[in-house]
Amino acid sequence: MSMETLPKQSGLIPDGIVSRMLRQLQSGWRSIVIAVPFVWLFLFFLAPFFIVAKISLAELAISSPPFSKMIEWTDGTIMTIRVVFDNFAYIFDDPLYARTYINSLKISIISTFFCLLIGYPMAYGIVRSGPVAKRLLLFSIILPFWTSFLLRVYAWMGLLADQGTINGLLISLGIIDEPIRMLYTEFAVYIGIVYTYLPFMILPLYANMEKLDATLNEAAADLGSGPINTFFKITLPLTMPGIIAGSLLVFIPATGEYVIPDLLGGGNVQMIGRLLYNEFARNIDWPVACAVAIVLLMLLVLPMAIYQHYQGKASEGVTGE
Amino acid sequence: MLGDQISTDQNATDRPWLNSDAEPLIRIRGVTKKFGEFVAVNNVDLDIHQGELFCLLGGSGCGKTTLLRMLAGFEVPTSGQILIDGNDMSDVPPYERPTNMMFQNYALFPHMSVEKNIAFGLQQDKLPKDEIEDRIHAILKLVELQDYKKRKPQQLSGGQRQRVALARALVKEPKLLLLDEPLGALDKKLREQTQFELANIQDQVGITFVVVTHDQEEAMTLSTRIAVMDKGEFIQIGSPTEIYEFPENRFVADFIGSANILEGQIVEDSADHVRVLTDIGELNIEHSLPVQKGAQVWVALRPEKIHLSAEAPSEPQPNRSKGIVEDIGYLGNSSIYKIRLESGRIIDVTAPNQIRPKSRSHGITWEDTVYLTWDPSSVMLLNK
Numbered sequence: 001m002s003m004e005t006l007p008k009q010s011g012l013i014p015d016g017i018v019s020r021m022l023r024q025l026q027s028g029w030r031s032i033v034i035a036v037p038f039v040w041l042f043l044f045f046l047a048p049f050f051i052v053a054k055i056s057l058a059e060l061a062i063s064s065p066p067f068s069k070m071i072e073w074t075d076g077t078i079m080t081i082r083v084v085f086d087n088f089a090y091i092f093d094d095p096l097y098a099r100t101y102i103n104s105l106k107i108s109i110i111s112t113f114f115c116l117l118i119g120y121p122m123a124y125g126i127v128r129s130g131p132v133a134k135r136l137l138l139f140s141i142i143l144p145f146w147t148s149f150l151l152r153v154y155a156w157m158g159l160l161a162d163q164g165t166i167n168g169l170l171i172s173l174g175i176i177d178e179p180i181r182m183l184y185t186e187f188a189v190y191i192g193i194v195y196t197y198l199p200f201m202i203l204p205l206y207a208n209m210e211k212l213d214a215t216l217n218e219a220a221a222d223l224g225s226g227p228i229n230t231f232f233k234i235t236l237p238l239t240m241p242g243i244i245a246g247s248l249l250v251f252i253p254a255t256g257e258y259v260i261p262d263l264l265g266g267g268n269v270q271m272i273g274r275l276l277y278n279e280f281a282r283n284i285d286w287p288v289a290c291a292v293a294i295v296l297l298m299l300l301v302l303p304m305a306i307y308q309h310y311q312g313k314a315s316e317g318v319t320g321e
Numbered sequence: 322m323l324g325d326q327i328s329t330d331q332n333a334t335d336r337p338w339l340n341s342d343a344e345p346l347i348r349i350r351g352v353t354k355k356f357g358e359f360v361a362v363n364n365v366d367l368d369i370h371q372g373e374l375f376c377l378l379g380g381s382g383c384g385k386t387t388l389l390r391m392l393a394g395f396e397v398p399t400s401g402q403i404l405i406d407g408n409d410m411s412d413v414p415p416y417e418r419p420t421n422m423m424f425q426n427y428a429l430f431p432h433m434s435v436e437k438n439i440a441f442g443l444q445q446d447k448l449p450k451d452e453i454e455d456r457i458h459a460i461l462k463l464v465e466l467q468d469y470k471k472r473k474p475q476q477l478s479g480g481q482r483q484r485v486a487l488a489r490a491l492v493k494e495p496k497l498l499l500l501d502e503p504l505g506a507l508d509k510k511l512r513e514q515t516q517f518e519l520a521n522i523q524d525q526v527g528i529t530f531v532v533v534t535h536d537q538e539e540a541m542t543l544s545t546r547i548a549v550m551d552k553g554e555f556i557q558i559g560s561p562t563e564i565y566e567f568p569e570n571r572f573v574a575d576f577i578g579s580a581n582i583l584e585g586q587i588v589e590d591s592a593d594h595v596r597v598l599t600d601i602g603e604l605n606i607e608h609s610l611p612v613q614k615g616a617q618v619w620v621a622l623r624p625e626k627i628h629l630s631a632e633a634p635s636e637p638q639p640n641r642s643k644g645i646v647e648d649i650g651y652l653g654n655s656s657i658y659k660i661r662l663e664s665g666r667i668i669d670v671t672a673p674n675q676i677r678p679k680s681r682s683h684g685i686t687w688e689d690t691v692y693l694t695w696d697p698s699s700v701m702l703l704n705k
Contacts, residue, residue, distance in 0.1 A: 218395055219428035221415040223442030223493065233441070237432050 049297075056290035057083045067286050087291035097275070097292065101299065104272040107186070107261075108254035111193040112201075115250045116243065118194070119201035123242075126202075127209040138206070141199050153192060153263050160188050160264070184266035192260035197253065201246040208242025241311070248307050252300050272296055336560075337370035338546060344407070346371045346496065346529050347392070352401030354387050354553075361387040363553035364401070374523050374530045376540040379550035380576075385533045388550075389499050392531060393422045406496055416445070421495040425502040427486035429474040435461075435485050436470040442493045460492040463522060480511050487519070491526060500532045504539055516542045537577050541565070549573050570704045574621040580701075581622045581668050590614050594697065596639070600664045605639040606700040619703040624669040626699040629658060630692045631685055640700070642693045644668065646685060660691060668693065 058067040059082075072080045091097045126137045144152060159165045160182040167179035182188055212235070220230040258273030265271070272292065279289035337343050345368035354362040362384040369375045377385035390396040391403060394415035403410045405419060421442070430438050436457055443453045461467045464484040474482055483506065490498055503519060504512045520543050523530050534540050540547050541561045549556045549564060549572070557564060557573045568574035571582055585599035590612055597604045597620055604620060612618060634641060642662055650657035658670045670693065678684070685691060 213426070213428065215424050215426060215428040216430060218393075218415070219422070219424055219430070220441070221395075222393060222420070222422045223489070224416050224445035225441070226416050229445070234430060 052290045052293055055286050056087055056294050057085070058287045059084050059086065060285050060287055065286065066284055084287075087287045088295070090288060091291055091295060096270075097295075100270045100272050100275050101295070103270055104255050105299070107189060107193065107269070107271060108251050108257070111190055111197065111254050112247050112251045114190070114194045115198050115201040116247060119198055119205055119246065120239075120243070123202045123205035123209055126206055127212075141202050144199065149196065150259065152196070153259060156188070156192055156195065157183060157263060160191070183264065184268050186265065186269050188264035189261050189269045189271075192264040193254050193257060196260065197250040200249040200253075204245035204249060205239065205242040208239050208245070212238055244307055244310055248303060251303065255300060256296060336545070337372065338368065343370060345369060346373075346406055347531075348402075348404040349388075350402045350404070352388070352391065352398045352403060354384070354391060354396060355399045360553050362391070362398075365553070365555055367548065367555065367558070369529065369531060371529055372527055373545045374520065374532065374543055376544035376547045377531065377533045377550055378535070378537060378540040378547050380535060383550040384553035385535075385550050386501060387553075389422075389501055389531060389533045392497065393420055393499050394418050419496040420499055421490040421493050421497075422499040423486045423490045423501065423503055425505055427474075427482050427506075429482060429485055429489070431474055434471050434473055435466060435477070438474070438485060439489045439492050442489060446493070456492055460488045463491075463525070464488045479506055479508075480515065483507060483515065487522070491522070491528070494526075495528060498528050498530050500530060502534055502536075503532060504536070505534070512536075512539070519543060541577075549576060551576075566701075568621065568701060568703065571619050571621070574701060574703055579624055579669060581624065581627075582703075583620050583622070583666075585618055585620055587612050587614050587616050587618060595702070597702075600666055601642045601662055601668065603639055604700055605697045606702055607698045612702070619705070621701040621703055622668075622695060622699065623701075624657065624671040625655075625673075626695055627668070627670045628694045629660075629670050629672050629685060630694070631689060633692050634694055638694065640695050640697055642668070644691060644693065646687055646689045646691055649685075649687065658685070658691075660693060 054070055055067055058070060060066060061068045068082060068084075070082060072082070074080060122141075126134055126141075129137060157164075161167070162179040162181065162183065164183065166182070167176075170176045171179065182191075216234055216238070217230055220234045221227075225233065256273050256276075257271060258277055261269045261271040262274055262277075276289055276292050276296075279285050279292060283289075338345075347367070347369040349365060349367040349369075351364050351366060352362060353360065353364050365388070377388060379385045387396055391398055392405075392410075394410065394413060398411075410418060430441065433441065439457050439460060440453055443456060448456075457470070458467075461470055464487060466481060466484055466488065469477060469481060469485075474485065477485065483503070487500075487503070490500075504515050507515060516539060530543075532540070532543060534543075541564075544561060546558060546560055547564050548558045551572055556576075557569050559567070564573060565577055568577065568580075574580045575582060583599040583601060583604075585597040585604065587595055588598050588603070589596035593607060595606050595612055597606060597618060599620060606620065633643075644660035644662040646658055647661040647667060648659040650659075653674070655671050655673045658672065660668045660670055662668060
C-alpha cells in the first residue's frame with residue numbers, strides 16, 4: 001500500500017516541469033500541424049482565387065499582362081481604384097455563355113446520373129464479394145489511374161472514330177454497312193466523362209456501404225419487407241452520404257471539364273471549359289476568361305454548400321454511433 | 322422418461338411437450354446445414370410447442386445460431402424440413418414467414434426513430450394508420466419506453482435499445498419469436514434484471530420464444546426447455562431441472578454448472594442401487610440407468626451437493642471421503658473449496674456461508690483435514 005504513494009511524491013517536482021514543458025511543446029506542435037495545410041491552402045488556393053477575381057474586375061488592355069491595373073497612382077500621390085463589372089455584364093448579355101453554362105450543367109448532371117446508375121451496383125457488388133475478390137475488384141477500379149488520363153481519352157478516340165475499332169468490328173460482322181458517327185458527338189463526351197469519373201463515384205460509395213450493417217437488410221426482411229422495399233427504405237437512405245459525396249466528386253470536375261469535350265466532342269459540343277480556354281488562349285481576353293471562371297465557381301459552390309449542410313446533419317445523426 | 326422421475330403431478334398445459342396428442346408449433350425434421358465441408362447442424366429433429374420458451378444452449382460454433390437462422394429463413398437447410406404451424410417453410414422467404422427475430426446486435430435502423438423502427442414491420446402488413454399507432458403505443462408501454470419514441474437508436478442506452486429491438490419484433494405478434502443472444506450485450510446487473518422481464522413479457526403475450534444463448538444462467542432462468550447443443554447436434558433436451566439434475570452424459574454434466582466427474586467401475590448392481598469403485602472410494606448410487614457389473618462408467622457429483630465437515634461423521638456410511646483443503650475461493654455468499662484427497666485427486670466443494678463468522682478466522686481453513694459426505698441420490702450416473 002505504501003508503495004503507491006512513494007514514487008508519486010518523489011517525482012512531484014520534475015514531473016510537473018516536464019509535463020508542463022511537454023504540454024507547451026504539444027500545443028506548439030498542434031498549431032504548426034494546423035498551420036501547414038492552412039498556409040498551403042492560402043497560398044495555392046485562396047491567393048490564386050483572389051488574383052482571378054481581381055482580373056475579372058479589370059478591363060482588357062493591350063499590355064503585358066493584358067488587362068488594366070486595378071490600382072493606379074497619379075503623380076505618385078493620388079490613388080485611383082478601377083473596378084469594372086463590364087465582363088460580367090457581357091457574360092450575362094451574350095446568350096452564348098448562358099447556353100454553354102446550361103449545356104455544361106446538363107452534360108455533367110446526366111453523366112453524374114449515369115455514373116451513379118453504373119457505380120452504385122458495382123460498389124454494392126464489391127462490398128458483398130469475398131475478401132480476395134474484393135481486393136481484386138477495388139484494385140481494378142484504381143488501376144486506370146496508373147496510366148495518363150490524356151492517353152486514355154486518346155484511346156477512346158481510337159475506339160469511337162469512324163474508322164475506329166468499334167465501327168470496324170461492327171462492319172466486319174456485317175451488322176452495319178456504314179460507320180456510325182460517334183466521335184465528335186455529345187455521345188462521345190458522355191462516354192468519356194462517365195468512363196473517366198466512374199471511380200470517383202464508386203470509391204466513396206464503397207467506403208459508405210462497407211460500414212453498412214448487413215443485418216439491417218435481414219432485419220427488414222424479417223419484418224416482412226421484400227428486397228425492393230428494403231432497398232428504398234433502408235439501403236438507399238443509409239447510403240445517401242455516399243451517393244452525395246460520389247455525385248459531387250463527379251459533378252464538380254465534370255462541369256468544368258476541358259479535355260474530354262475538346263478531344264471527344266471536337267467543335268460540336270460546347271462546354272464551359274472549352275469556352276474558358278478560348279477566351280484565355282485564343283482571344284487573349286483574360287478579364288472575360290476570369291469572369292467566366294468566377295461564374296462557374298459560383299455555380300459549383302452552391303451544391304458544395306448543400307453537401308456541407310447535409311454532412312453536418314448526417315454527422316449529428318446517422319453516423320454518430 | 323426423465324420427466325416422470327421428478328414429478329408426475331405437473332400440469333400438462335405447463336409442459337406441452339409431454340402431451341403426445343398436441344400438435345407442435347414447430348417441427349424440425351432431419352435438418353442438416355453444411356457450409357462447404359463444415360457441418361454446422363447435423364441431422365437434428367425437434368418439436369417446439371405453442372407457448373414454450375425454448376433455449377438453444379451451447380458454446381460458439383455449436384450450430385445454435387445457424388438453426389435459429391434457418392427458422393427465420395436466412396439460411397436454407399442443406400437437407401431436411403422445417404414446419405411452422407403445419408406449413409413447410411422450405412420455399413418461404415424470411416419476409417413471408419410468421420416469425421420475427423430479435424438480432425444479437427439489435428439491428429435497429431439508425432435513420433429511424435424508435436417509433437418508426439417499430440412501425441416498419443406493421444407498415445409492411447399494410448395495417449391502417451390508427452391500428453399501427455395503437456399497437457406502437459401498447460408495445461412501448463409494455464417495454465416501458467413511452468417517453469423515448471422520438472429518439473434515434475444511437476440516443477438510447479444499451480438496455481433501451483434491447484427493449485426497442487424486442488418491441489419491434491413483438492409488435493407484429495408473430496407465431497414465433499426468435500431471439501439471438503437477447504441479453505448478450507447488456508452488463509451483468511441489467512442482464513439479471515432483464516432475464517425476468519423477458520420471461521414475464523413472454524408470459525403476458527403468450528408468443529412462443531426460441532432463444533439462442535451461450536449463457537447457461539440465462540437459459541436456466543428463462544426457459545421451459547433447453548436443448549444443449551454441441552458440434553451441430555442436440556446432446557440433451559429437457560427442462561432446466563432435468564438438464565441440471567439429470568444430465569445424461571459428461572458433456573452436459575460439465576457444461577451446465579460445475580461437476581466433479583469421476584471414472585469408475587460397477588462392482589455391484591442391485592435393484593435400487595449400484596456400487597461404483599472410483600478413485601475417491603466406493604460410491605453407493607441410487608441409479609436410473611441400466612448398467613452391467615464390471616462396466617466402465619462415469620459419475621458426476623455437483624460441488625454444492627457435497628457436505629463439508631471438520632469432524633468425522635459419527636456413523637460409517639459408504640458415500641464419504643477425506644481430504645485436505647488445498648484452496649478456498651471466497652465468493653461472499655458461498656465459498657469454493659478445493660479438497661485434495663488421499664489419492665491426490667482434487668474435488669470441488671461449494672458451501673453456502675449461511676452463518677456470519679464471529680471472528681475473521683473461518684471454521685475451515687487452508688491445510689485443514691476435512692470430511693466429505695453426500696447423499697446417495699446426489700451422485701449422477703452418466704451414459705458416456
